[in-house]
Amino acid sequence: MNYVELDIQTESDFTEILMAELGEAGFExxxxxxxxxxxxxxxxxxDETKIAEIVAKYQEMTTIATSWKSLERKNWNEEWEKSYEPIEVGDKIRVRAVFHEPNPSFQYDLLIQPKMSFGTGHHETTWLVMNEQLSLPHAGLSVMDVGCGTGILTILAYKLxxxxxxxxxxxEWAVENTVENFAMNSLPxxxxxxxxTIDGVKPELVFGGILANINRNILLAEIPKYVQHLASGGWLVTSGFYETDQADIERCAEENGLKKLRSNTRNQWATVVFEKL
Structure with a gap:
């Protein structure tokens, strides 16, 4: 399975909104x-047509130049690994690759093998979810990670x-990477x-906490299914969407028996935490 690398040259003020648009178009x-x-x-x-449509939306506001190429799996991974830098969430969480030295000043040291899966900690929504996890109860709970990417949120849940x-x-790459990262972090x-997908989760399984860092459309379609697997009083963290979509997420959650606990934003990306009534 090959990947396409899309190179967009534009002003830095437009990179966040372009990431949001491309995320909706399937970029990982x-x-x-x-x-x-x-x-x-x-x-x-x-889809070249989708790229052209996205560029056209912002072409009058800024100059955007695009080019793309197909990458073999080996080259794609190597390029990402070379550019990977540790991520810090406040003064408690540090996410690092195996080739970075540990920093004992951080309470939670998370190891990953970066392979371009969504959820390396660099994306704003991954940072937002990890930040929320710090203030949510985890001890003794069953936790489900929807669209786990690298498994970083599950690893933090275990450490909490x-x-x-x-x-x-x-x-399949994300699953392989998650298995590898679980082992490096000594998960049981x-x-x-x-x-x-969520449809593959056994109906009888119930969780005290669910982490769902996906995207707007999947969340709106699947929140009712998450609720079926969430224990009464359990928490659901949603992210992966732009703050302009937050009202839609909150409305869907409330219609399915969830109460909003709080929300947060970072560079126009949003996360909302809910509790099952």
């Missing part, structure tokens, strides 16, 4: 550059005291990850 990972943005999508999902862990993703063998 992003790297900000001095010239603009690199975005990555599976080759079979790449969660005892039963389940993650899943539709991307019972921690499960599978390739698939």
């Amino acid at each position: 990972s992003f790297v900000e550059t001095d010239e603009g943005l690199l975005a990555y999508i599976q080759e079979e999902d790449f 005291g969660a005892t039963h862990l389940l993650g899943f993703d539709i991307d 063998e019972q921690a499960e990850v599978f390739q698939g």
Whole structure:
């Protein structure tokens, strides 16, 4: 399976909104550059027409130049690994690759093997969710990670005291990477990850906490399913959407018996935490 690297050259003020647009178009990972943005999508999902439509929306506000190329899996991973830098969430969480030295001043040290899966900590929404996890109860809970990416949120849940862990993703690379990252962080063998969607979760499984860092459309379609797997009084963290979509997410959640606890934004991306009544 090959990926396409889309190279967008534009002003830095427009990179965040372009990431949001490209995320809705199926792009999975992003790297900000001095010239603009690199975005990555599976080759079979790449649609040149969609790119042209996105560029046209902002062409009158700024200059945007685009080019793209197909990347083999090996080269794609190597390029990302070379550019990966540690991520810090406040003064408690540090996400680092295996080739970075640990920093003992951080309470939670998370190790990942960066392979371009969504959720390396660089994206604003991953940072937002991890920040919310710090103030949510985890001890002794079962936690489900929807669209787990690298498994970073599940790993943090374990370090915060969660005892039963389940993650899943539709991307086989993400699942492979999550398994690898679970092992590097010494998660128990019972921690499960599978390739698939919420429909692959056994109906009888109930969780005290659910992490759903996906995107607007999937959240709106699947929040009713998450609620079925959420224990009474349990929490649901949603993210992966732009703050302009927050009202739609909140309305859907409330219609399905969830109460909003709080929300936060970072560079126009949003996260909302709910509780099941």
